[in-house]
Amino acid sequence: MSEQRTFRVWRGDKDGGEFATYETKVDPGMVVLDVIHRIQAEQANDLAVRWNCKAGKCGSCSMEINGKPRLSCMTRMNVFAPGETITLQPVKTFPLIRDLVTDVSWNYEQNQRVRPFKPKPRGADGKMRMYQEDVDRVQEFRKCIECYLCQNVCHVLRDRDGKAAFTGPRFLLRLASLEMHPLDDDDRIPEIKDEFGSGMCNITKCCTDVCPEHIKITDNAIIPLKERVVDRYYDPLKKLFRVFTGSK
Amino acid sequence: MATRDLPALGGHPEGFAGSMRTDRWWIEPVLTVLVLGAFGVYATWAAFQGNHYYADPYLSPFYSPLIFVDSAAAVPGGAPEHHAWFGGHWPAWWPAFLPHSPAFFILAFPGAFRFTCYYYRKAYYRAFTGSPPGCAVVPTAKSRRYKGETAWLLFQNLHRYAMFFAVLFIPILGYDALLSFWKGGLPWDGGQFGIGVGSLVLTINVILLGGYTFGCHSFRHLIGGKDDCMSCGKATMRLKLWKRVTILNMKHQNFAWFSLFWVGFTDVYVRLVSQGIWTDLNTWG
CATH class of the missing domain: 3.10.20.30 (Beta-grasp domain)
Incomplete structure (x- = not known):
């Protein structure tokens, strides 16, 4: 009625x-x-x-x-x-x-900062292969409809004007979809830390709470990226290992 | 990195914890402060007691593993000397102002694991630092320069090391749970098999702590998440483990709270049984 x-x-x-x-x-x-x-x-x-x-x-x-x-x-x-x-x-x-x-155009500027997919070299048979179970986790990120509710609710962008230092959850999600892609050959970790500001996120999960597509932005994208940054920059044993092996 | 306050142009409140939300968003941070605060106070108090942490065959998880016990002090409710890894001689270097409590040797490890946990960070950043206290709520510490986890909070990046220690605790607490079914020691020590309420309490405790520990985000990363190609077309162990850890990880918040409550309750149970205030129902008679 x-x-x-x-x-x-x-x-x-x-x-x-x-x-x-x-x-x-x-x-x-x-x-x-x-x-x-x-x-x-x-x-x-x-x-x-x-x-x-x-x-x-x-x-x-x-x-x-x-x-x-x-x-x-x-x-x-x-x-x-x-x-x-x-x-x-x-x-x-x-x-x-x-x-x-x-005016949400700032988000499109952020999108342009993300380098596009860089494919790995083809295999000996001239083909590129990836397996469904390896891309399952990045396919979740493709559900994003770019409503920017996560960008809006993120307190770093919303209340602290952190736009100069932090790209926001939507674009960490996009970076995660590339960084975790089994066929992407680009090394994005340094810029995820320094340019896109993964450390500015204090994982209070509001982005996940408001996502209308129910993407687990924090658990499945931001925290895994933070852990990869830890691997590269903050894990003392891994750093020591790299010193001795000369690996990246 | 500099931050400044934004002007409000859409009628959004800017004051302390200001919000247009009409639901009771403040209940969650208030409950977090109350529960974490109560647990912190109780755990500290229990650690300082140094007694009534053992009621044969139950050992409080706040005191396990027992590194040293003070056999000379005749502690009421203390564990027998053979339970301690390094015997009954309390170290001579121990500061005189601190009680001889075995809990002091171990509580820092699970404490560090929970403090740096990604879930608890969300909970206490919201509840204790108000950064922000709720979604679409103005942060309470707004006037300070916000640097996220890039400055003094960089230590949070060492969560995986706290996790390594926490993982070691699971088999130890599992062994305690196993021992809780044998009064007087294991069979070859002349112990008698049985089941008591305390056996179930200790068993549930290690299950919940295991669910919490093995659902850790760092564990999930190290077990397989760090690799872009976890299977590469093969049925690999790392992909199988990652999928199982992911199931626990999706319930990390639930395991965090249930295991926190239950580990505290387990200490309370052992303490009160040891003091004779509660009677443990069991098959030993």
């Missing part, structure tokens, strides 16, 4: 703004993005919101709903208590363009 609900929506741009309150009808089965579209259609034609697929696959409609970073197209209205006022805000970490839309 339809019910009347109250929404507080951030309206504003880089020069400032305020919460606007809207009362609107919510039908059974609606998601938050449906409600935003209804508000847009009936009460605020100029309300800015970014969206595309409405199926949780394009990652466009990221926002903060009652303070939690979520996809508005995947947040059903029935998860809220009856009568609860719902607050909608743009993601905090990236510069505001207008209302619920932010």
